Amino acid sequence: MAKAPPYPLMIGPIHPALKEPTMFKFTLEGERVLDADLQPGFNHRGIEYLGMKRNPLQVLHLTERVCGICSAAHQFVFTRAVEHAAVIQPTERADYLRVLIAELERIHSHLLWAGVAGHELGFDSVLYYTWKIREDVQDILEILTGNRVNHSYYIFGGVRRDVSDEGIAKARKILQGYKKLEDTVLNIFLSDPTIAHRTRDVGTLTYDNAIKLCACGPLTRGAGVKKDVRFSWPCAAYGDMKNDFKVVIPSDYGYPNKGDIFSQVVVRLHETFEAIRMCDWVLDNLPKGPITSEPNLSALLMAKLRMAEGEAVARVEAPRGEDIHYVRLKKGKMEIDSWKVRVPTYGNIMSWITMFKDAQIADIPIIIASIDPCIGCMDRVTVVDGDSGKEKVLGMDEIKRLADRRARGWK
């Protein structure tokens, strides 16, 4: 019997498994992925264009809207970039508070990802459990910043709000609660045969590809590459704490640096608890002093930002990987002259595509989910038979059924 020719499979553009609508085009042979291609841009909002029409103080609030999950990371990196360009020195206390919020955000983002990954594997109890414990870190963020999602915490020269002793006490209590859960969470994810079966040797990014394609974030650390901006180019308080912590890679915790999805699970979970220890470190070492070097906003805008001339790059490790902003300011001009934002997923496009090679259709949801924590759930996939041109729609039930069968070894 003649072999069936390869056929295309489109996923997207409207696709709740992605944070933004994105289109994947797979070339398949049977159930095996031969090639993958990505078409982003369905939700391109032109934020950089909008930013180049506004002054830095206005853009500050726009940066939070780049991403709903790592909103603090974008504000953090944008304030750093503008401070570098306009030569504004943040205060020491602000450096520490900035790191505190960034690390709390990492905890909530990784827990959110862990839940979604469990859901994609058909293990919904994990979703309920991780999202339940994630509420606690959201509570800390609300206590410290006043908001759960868009914190509006960072400002040029420092931060907007100070933390009270009472707030710190509450935060410490919740962080202590997390430490008690460490063994339970690690046990759920790393000892479970179903999770191991569905994630080991699936969606592998090799060490060489991670280096060559310049991947970033937990994805690249899963392959054993020790890339982490917090340690290589430490800004804010990261420079002070860099010798007390180390980059999380699986081999330090007794797992191989394979670069598969299981390695990413290992990295993300251990990073979560490392972030909890970082928060503790910040609270222990929090220096006293003012929270901002320029409390008068109109002076900041008119005297410092408007009269600034210069350019700068700032980079911060967001939960999903390295986040970088480039900013250029022109003297006498209110608006930002040039602004470029690069989110971690953008940097991982090339690596992501290689991860699909030789995967199965049933593994596509978890591979998509693996690099991006901001995902909802699978909607449906249209399979186009290349030979007859007939389309059939695989609903969510059908994909779940395929995934279940795969979990049971195609029985």
Next chain:
Amino acid sequence: MAKKKYLTADEVLASYNKRFKGDLIEEPYKKSFVNGVKKTRFEQIFVRVKRERFIEAARHLASIDWPHHTVASGSDIGDEIEILYHFELYPESHGHGVTVTIGTRAPKSDPHFPSLSDVFPAVTPTEREKQEFLGVALDGIKDNRRLFLTHAVPVGIYPWRKDEFGPEDLVRKVHEDESGGSDGLTAIADYNPFPPGGPPIPKKKTEGGDA
């Protein structure tokens, strides 16, 4: 394992100054910052090399150490377009990273840039973005399709241009023309996910030409 020798930002700058003397668009410079209680220093450098030797400048960076490429940014700076590639040297080190930006410029009348995809395979997505957003051609790019822009943005409009090719008209009319290509729903209904070809190079309007 032998201890790796890390070049400092000053040494990287000096190597560029030495090798590309005479072919630099402007004097390369360093910016350094201190943060935290321990005043940890971290540095970045900016190097702008003439277009003819730009690939050589990228290879020079790769010969120092394999860098981590992050993204390319670009802007319209009047009569010229500037593209900057942002890298980090020693991304796996513990505090030795140096952020390196190397860039080049091309006149708007000849907006061709050399593509770095032969040197760094990871640059392809960001170079595709530069083509469609700035109306430039990256010669030698591995994938010439659009990346982010849908066909609702017609060829000939480049969102980051600040001249007559900019999107001002399109932006103003977004809510006026319900039937036009700028309507989101229309765009998705007949959307071709893989529009062929990169953006053509805009012709410079004749001097004093009519509107």
